[in-house]
Amino acid sequence: MTLAVSRPALSPVLQRFGRSHEFWLLAVILALCLVLSLATDSFLTLQNLFDLLTSNAFVGIMASGLLVVLIAGGIDISFTATASVAQYVALTLAIRYGLGWFAMFAIAGAIGIACGAINALFITRLRISSIIVSIATLNIFYGLLIFFTGGKYITSLPKFFRDGIWWFEYDDARGTPYALNLQILVLALAFLSAWLLLNRTNIGRQIYALGGNKDAAQRLGFHVVRLNFLVYGYLGLIAGIASLVQAQLAQSVTPTVLVGKELDVLAAVVLGGASLTGGVGTVFGAILGVTLLAVLQNGLVLLGVSSYWNQWFVGLTILCAVSITAWRDRRQRSMKSFA
């Protein structure tokens, strides 16, 4: 009886999921994982999972921020420069004045928000496309950073920062320790916060509306300028936080290492189904996009493929994924117009 009641409620959800972008992505990832766990004995281990999460945390955290901007119908590729600036300034100040965790993250976050606000200001006031503005600001932030710092590394980070966090330690049978580290913690928090912002707040609905149809959103009385400041500021904040997470992993600050990764993050987010025209995209999709690229590269290494070929496979995956998505969308649209 209860089954009969629950079935009609459940199956449309499942049916819709079966036709969704995320379903196919999940299927591809699971197939890839299955092949990799059969072909290698090192893929499906706690150690590998732990390493995968830790080493892809930066891209994942950034992806959760970029997703919000893409859904709002904008694009920002200056976030790597923002992160470089935030990282450098926050850690320089932390070393000089002996600051703690909170102050460090507050400074990095504030710098990120400021850079994001600069982007939003130019985008809304100058009415030029966000991609042009962010290319310009990428060059400005990065150029000024290298000019003032001379591209010097910072290696002598505070002791507590180098140690990071190591919570809930767990030792496996062979005595290898695992624990919740800073990377995994912030990665989880970043995706949670993006999900809450987009799905559980009124502002999230406004962001979707803005990306879906800007004019309609404006006529409904949404404050478009304020929303723009919010999404670019949010990405800046996330960039600032991610930069410290990355510095903790690298155990040093190298001002030149982050810039150039912006298109990788963009690729991961759009693989997850976010549209560059705005209004479309989910946090779950973004997680899957990041996961696909991470598992693919990890798998190639484990299978013994020369790492020189890494990028070729990534490119092939991106091209195939965006082509299949576009082709499916087109078919769905033409089927709808016939119906």
Added chain:
Amino acid sequence: MSLDARAPRWLFSLPRFRGGAAQILALVLLALLIVFWLLLGDQLFSVRALQSMAFQLPELGILSLAMMVALLSGGLNLSIIATANLCALAMAWVLTTHATGAEGAMWVGWQVIAVLAGVAVGTIVGLINGFVIAYLGVSPILATLGTMTMCKGLSIGLTRGNVISGFPDPIVFLGNGTLMGVPVALLIFLALCVPVAILLNKSPFGHRIYMIGSNEKATRYSGVDTKRVVLGVYVLSSLLAVVAALVMMARFNSANASYGESYLLVTILAAVLGGVDPFGGFGKVGGLLMALIVLQVISSAFNLLNFSPFLTVAIWGALIIGVTGLSVLFESLGWRRR
């Protein structure tokens, strides 16, 4: 009347950029020249300084042309640099494996074959881009992001990140030689600008590119096979990248998977600064040329002033925001006066 006749006509036919940014660009150039002249004296206009500018301009210039063609159609081509490097490596491979040992006619023949190999590779990449964008309907940023990563991946995979170097003299001459004091690379660039400008502004193909850039749907409904035109745009963009590849490899006398990567976003800046609408449909080769000169003057002057090249990049970024800001300001002032 007499004033109009004396003033050069190109000054008035420069492309309009949101209500007169070309005029702003001309003013910016004038202001820059005066400031740098005050700071540097005649050093900036010495033969050596001018020649070094003329050597540096063509690479960015040709790549910007490749980007511009895609921008005009309302698209974007992120794969130009990766394509150029892949083509350069293909040419370099033919040159170093076959041309260096050959004699006489075969020596010349292999060099021609090398260039043709580059053209072939470029055409293939262009066709892939065009097919995916026009026929599958993928957004240009994503499609070319994919081909960019693939081309670069292929270059890295095949060469293991190594450099291929040592080319025959005629090839090296293209990048380093001069004819009557003018660098050959600059001559190639200028010789390329003319046919591209004619193609864009005088040919049916060019008109269709602008039409698609302004309104793709309307162009399609007026009976134009827009898919074929877009395919042509990306093939043309790739072919221009091949020329850039030739100039770049000739100048360095080597080819590598990651030469010139920092140019990618700068080509977009140069095109937009030169009045190309990033949404497509508007922009002229003359405007691009003007923007390139401004960028090059800044870069050379900063170099003479011993500023970091990173400061140059920052100023380039600030310039585009400044110029756009000024034109928005002028526009709003104009409206108020009316």
